Amino acid sequence: MAFSITTWNINSVRLRIGLVQRFLKRAAPDVLCLQETKCPNDSFPVRAFKESGYPHIEIHGQKGYHGVAVISRHPLSDIDRRQFCGRDDTRHIGVSVRHGRRPIRVHNFYVPAGGDEPDPEKNWKFAHKLDFLDEMKAWLGEGATPSTLLVGDLNIAPLETDVWSHRQLLKVVSHTPVETQRFEEVRAAGGWADVMRTIVPPQDKLFTWWSYRSPNWETSDRGRRLDHVWASPDLAKKATAMEVLKEARGWEKPSDHVPVTVTFK
DNA sequence: ATGACGGATCTAATCCGA
Numbered sequence: 207m208a209f210s211i212t213t214w215n216i217n218s219v220r221l222r223i224g225l226v227q228r229f230l231k232r233a234a235p236d237v238l239c240l241q242e243t244k245c246p247n248d249s250f251p252v253r254a255f256k257e258s259g260y261p262h263i264e265i266h267g268q269k270g271y272h273g274v275a276v277i278s279r280h281p282l283s284d285i286d287r288r289q290f291c292g293r294d295d296t297r298h299i300g301v302s303v304r305h306g307r308r309p310i311r312v313h314n315f316y317v318p319a320g321g322d323e324p325d326p327e328k329n330w331k332f333a334h335k336l337d338f339l340d341e342m343k344a345w346l347g348e349g350a351t352p353s354t355l356l357v358g359d360l361n362i363a364p365l366e367t368d369v370w371s372h373r374q375l376l377k378v379v380s381h382t383p384v385e386t387q388r389f390e391e392v393r394a395a396g397g398w399a400d401v402m403r404t405i406v407p408p409q410d411k412l413f414t415w416w417s418y419r420s421p422n423w424e425t426s427d428r429g430r431r432l433d434h435v436w437a438s439p440d441l442a443k444k445a446t447a448m449e450v451l452k453e454a455r456g457w458e459k460p461s462d463h464v465p466v467t468v469t470f471k
Numbered sequence: 472a473t474g475a476c477g478g479a480t481c482t483a484a485t486c487c488g489a
């Protein structure tokens with residue numbers, strides 16, 4: 207039985223509920239993981255998702271900033287809303303999806319962006335980002351649990367081909383060596399496979415985000431791969447397809463991130 | 472090197488994103 211999952215930083219779920227519905231009608235994933243919902247739990251557009259055929263909804267939101275949600279065709283259980291770095295942020299939700307013989311555990315993350323200055327001494331946001339990654343590593347390390355996925359906006363572009371210019375972004379937050387090394391440590395500690403890169407070879411450029419600040423985002427194509435799908439090895443072996451819906455960046459009033467969908471057999 | 476845009480918020484100017 208095939209299973210598909212989408213991760214999408216939506217940058218306000220209420221503002222873009224129409225775009226999300228359009229996407230669901232077209233791509234019809236089993237599970238949709240959203241980040242930056244920017245929406246308190248009591249004003250989440252639950253009804254719109256139910257009308258789109260997604261009755262199972264678990265949210266972890268707050269007013270104004272951050273916020274994650276899992277939207278599913280299948281029942282969800284064992285909900286975990288974890289705090290990181292002792293802060294009352296809404297950057298994680300874990301669920302188990304009832305599907306096939308054994309449930310699929312899904313962790314949906316919104317890793318801190320890290321601010322402008324890539325120096326933890328001068329910039330507390332960057333220090334927070336590094337601490338957050340260390341805490342992810344400690345919590346999810348010690349080998350991946352089978353049948354588990356970790357998706358989300360991890361706010362790091364790890365490979366040279368995950369940015370439009372490796373050389374020009376080495377000192378830009380999201381692609382600095384301290385971040386890309388940390389990213390790799392978290393991935394390796396958990397035994398996760400970078401599924402997008404098992405489908406698209408590492409030598410090919412692959413982006414999921416294009417800045418709002420470039421009016422000609424498509425022709426200049428100065429993107430980064432900030433959104434990720436990681437899988438435990440047993441699931442990674444079953445990945446059959448991956449789509450980055452670049453077209454969504456050109457929709458009316460778009461998010462600056464596009465949806466990433468992976469299908470498993 | 473800077474600034475370019477866009478969203479949320481006690482709807483005006485400020486913080487934040489990456």
